[in-house]
Amino acid sequence: MSLDTLTRPWKAFSYGFLDASAKREMRRKILKAIAVPGCQMPYASREVPIARGWGTGGLQATLTLVNPGSVVKVIDQGADDSVNAASIRRFIARVSGAATTLDTVQATIIQSRHRVPEEKLRADQVLVLQVPNPEPLRPVEPNMSVARQMHADADYGRMWLQLYEQIVRSGRVMQGASYPSLVNGRHVMTPSPIPRWDVPKLNMAKHLTILSAGREKRLFAVPPFTRVEPLVFDDVPYRVEDHAGLTCHRSGARGVFMNEIPQEDGTSLHEVSDSQLGVKLLNGEAPGEMWYRDGVFRP
Amino acid sequence: MQTAPHPDAREQRDNASFHALMRALSRPGTVQKLPEPGAVLIAAALLDRECRAYTDDAALEVPLRQTGAALVPLTEADHLFVTLGSAAAVTALGAAEVGSFLYPDGGATVIAPARIGEGAQLTLTGPGIDGRLSLQLGDLHPSLWEARRRLCRYPEGIDLFFIDGARVIGLPRSTAVQEG
Numbered sequence: 001m002s003l004d005t006l007t008r009p010w011k012a013f014s015y016g017f018l019d020a021s022a023k024r025e026m027r028r029k030i031l032k033a034i035a036v037p038g039c040q041m042p043y044a045s046r047e048v049p050i051a052r053g054w055g056t057g058g059l060q061a062t063l064t065l066v067n068p069g070s071v072v073k074v075i076d077q078g079a080d081d082s083v084n085a086a087s088i089r090r091f092i093a094r095v096s097g098a099a100t101t102l103d104t105v106q107a108t109i110i111q112s113r114h115r116v117p118e119e120k121l122r123a124d125q126v127l128v129l130q131v132p133n134p135e136p137l138r139p140v141e142p143n144m145s146v147a148r149q150m151h152a153d154a155d156y157g158r159m160w161l162q163l164y165e166q167i168v169r170s171g172r173v174m175q176g177a178s179y180p181s182l183v184n185g186r187h188v189m190t191p192s193p194i195p196r197w198d199v200p201k202l203n204m205a206k207h208l209t210i211l212s213a214g215r216e217k218r219l220f221a222v223p224p225f226t227r228v229e230p231l232v233f234d235d236v237p238y239r240v241e242d243h244a245g246l247t248c249h250r251s252g253a254r255g256v257f258m259n260e261i262p263q264e265d266g267t268s269l270h271e272v273s274d275s276q277l278g279v280k281l282l283n284g285e286a287p288g289e290m291w292y293r294d295g296v297f298r299p
Numbered sequence: 300m301q302t303a304p305h306p307d308a309r310e311q312r313d314n315a316s317f318h319a320l321m322r323a324l325s326r327p328g329t330v331q332k333l334p335e336p337g338a339v340l341i342a343a344a345l346l347d348r349e350c351r352a353y354t355d356d357a358a359l360e361v362p363l364r365q366t367g368a369a370l371v372p373l374t375e376a377d378h379l380f381v382t383l384g385s386a387a388a389v390t391a392l393g394a395a396e397v398g399s400f401l402y403p404d405g406g407a408t409v410i411a412p413a414r415i416g417e418g419a420q421l422t423l424t425g426p427g428i429d430g431r432l433s434l435q436l437g438d439l440h441p442s443l444w445e446a447r448r449r450l451c452r453y454p455e456g457i458d459l460f461f462i463d464g465a466r467v468i469g470l471p472r473s474t475a476v477q478e479g
Contacts, residue, residue, distance in 0.1 A: 005365055008309075015306040020313075021347050027317045028345055032404040034324045035458045035471035037426050041404045067306065067314045097303035123326075152400035184426050184473060186454065208325045223325040226426035 016063045017095040022046045026064040026219075030210060033221035038183025038228075039151070040134050040218040048214075055088055056214030058111045058130035062092060065109055065126060070098040073107035078115040078259070078273035085113070102276040105288040114177065116198040118256050118274040119288040121207035123224065129192040131213035134220065136180040136190040156188050159231055167236060176241075182229045189220055191228070197240045197257045200297045203228040244295020246270045251281040255295035309343070316344040323460065323469030328423045328432040330415060336464040338380050338410050342366050345408070346378060354380040355388070379409045389442045395450065395457055403454040406472060413461035414438045415468055425474040434468070436461060444476050 014020065022044070029043040048056050048063075066072065072092050076085035080102040088111065093100045101107050104117040111128040121127060137147040140158040150156070159180050166174040177193035181202075191199050192211055202209055202222050209222040222228055230238045246258045249269040256277065258270035272278035280287050291297060306314065315334040320341065323331040333340050339362045346352060348367035353376035354360060363370060363380065373379065374394045383389055398405030418437025421444075424430075439461075450457050456472030470476070 001361060001365065006367075011307075013304065015304055015310045020310075021349075023313070024345055024347050025349065027320075028350075028408075029404065031320060031324055031345075031408065031458065032406070034321065034427075035406070035456075035473060036403045036454045037473060039403055039454055042402075065318070067311070067318075068303070095304060097305060148401055208321070221325075223427040225429045 018063045023064050029219050033219050034223050037226045038187035038189040040220050043219050045214050045217040052215040055130040057212030058128045061128045061210045061212040062111045066096040066098050068097045071108045072098050072100050073110045075112040079275040114193045116201045118277050123206045125207045127209045129211045131192040131211045134213040134216050134218040136188050180231050184226050199230050201291050248272045251278045253281050313344040316340045323467050324471050326427050327474040328434050330466050333465045333467050351376050352378045377407050379407050383411045383439050383443050386440050389440045389446050393446050397450050397455040407457050409457050410460045415463040415466050422477040423474050
C-alpha cells in the first residue's frame with residue numbers, strides 16, 4: 001500500500017455536487033432503508049445550495065442516484081414549472097449532466113414534492129419524495145426519543161386514537177395529506193404530504209420509492225411490491241378526495257386529482273394538478289397508463 | 300458557456316455498483332449486474348473511514364484497508380466479506396451485529412460468494428417480490444438459512460448480498476426464505 005493508492009487526484013468539483021463520502025453514506029443508508037421498509041434511518045444530511053426544508057433531502061438522494069444516463073423529472077405539488085421544481089431540475093442537470101424531462105413516462109428519476117404522478121410508474125423508475133416531517137407520531141408524541149421507542153414496539157394505538165377523535169369531532173377523518181400508513185405490516189410511516197389520492201399508488205407498486213427529509217435527517221423507503229396500508233377502521237373505509245367528478249377547465253380532463261382555483265364570484269374552477277399530464281391532454285397526446293381510470297383506482 | 304460535468308471512471312463504477320446493489324435489495328432474488336466482478340467493487344462503493352469491516356479472506360484485507368474502513372473482529376463489523384460454505388463460517392456469522400429494534404440500521408451487511416443458478420432450491424416471499432420467487436444458490440452451507448432466521452428477528456437482522464462473478468443477488472432481512 002502506498003500513498004498513491006490512498007489519495008485521489010485533486011478536482012475542483014465533485015461529480016453530482018456531493019462529495020464521495022457523502023454519497024457513500026447515502027448509499028449505505030438507502031440500502032438499509034430498503035431492507036426495513038418504512039423505518040426511518042438517520043443520516044448526516046450534508047449542505048446543498050438550497051435551504052433546508054426546500055427539498056434538500058430529496059436532492060441528496062437524487063444526486064446520489066444520478067449519472068449522465070439519467071433522465072430527471074422534478075415536481076412541485078404536481079407542477080414541473082414552479083420556481084422550486086425548475087431550480088432543482090436545473091441544478092441537478094448542471095452538476096450531473098443528466099437529461100431532464102417534464103414527461104413522467106420518459107423519466108428514470110422523479111423527484112417530487114407532495115404528489116405522485118398520475119401516470120403509472122414502471123419498475124425501472126425511482127420516485128424520490130421530499131419529506132418535511134418524517135415522523136408520523138409527532139402530532140401524538142413530540143419527543144423524538146419516545147417516538148422511536150414507540151416505533152420499536154410497534155406501539156401505534158395513539159395513531160388510531162387521533163383518527164378516532166377526528167371522526168368523533170368532525171364526522172370523518174380530517175387528515176388530508178401525509179396520511180399515516182402501515183408499511184410491510186410493521187412500521188407506520190408518513191408518505192410525505194401527498195394527498196390521500198396518491199397513497200394507494202405506493203401500495204404494491206412496481207417502482208421503488210425513496211423518502212428523504214433533509215432538515216430532519218431521516219430517510220426511509222418503500223420497495224416495489226410492498227404493502228402500504230393507510231390506517232383505517234374496519235367500519236370506516238379509506239376514502240380518497242372526491243375529485244372523480246371534477247373537470248379540468250383547461251384540458252377537459254376528468255377523473256384525476258385537481259387543483260381548485262377560486263374565482264372572484266365565489267365559485268371555483270379546477271385544473272389538473274399533474275401539470276404535464278394537462279399539457280399532454282391539451283396537445284392531444286395520449287398519456288401513459290394511468291393509476292386511476294374514470295376516477296377509480298386500478299392497481 | 301458551461302460544459303456538462305463528466306464522472307471519472309471511479310465515480311461511474313461506484314454509481315453503477317450502487318444501482319446494482321439497490322436493485323438487488325429492492326427486488327430480492329433477482330440477478331443484477333455489477334460493472335465488474337468482485338467484492339472489492341462493493342467495498343469501494345459503500346465503505347469509508349466511518350465503517351468497520353471484517354473479512355475472512357486475506358486477499359481482501361488490503362483493498363478493504365484502502366477504503367479507509369477499520370478492520371475489526373466479526374462481532375463489531377458493519378460490513379462482512381465472508382465465505383459461507385462451511386458450518387463453522389455460518390456458526391461464526393451467528394455473532395454478527397443485527398442492530399436493535401430502536402436502530403435497525405445497525406444490522407450488518409454481509410457480502411458472500413455463491414453460485415447463482417445451481418445448488419439448493421429456495422423460495423422467497425416478502426417486500427420487493429411479486430408473490431413468490433424461486434431461485435437456486437450453491438456453495439452455501441445448508442445451515443445458513445436456519446442461522447439467518449435466528450438473526451433476522453425483524454426489524455433486527457442482517458442483509459445479504461451473494462456475488463457470483465459480476466452477478467449479484469440481494470436478500471434483505473425483510474425477505475422470508477423457504478428451503479425447497
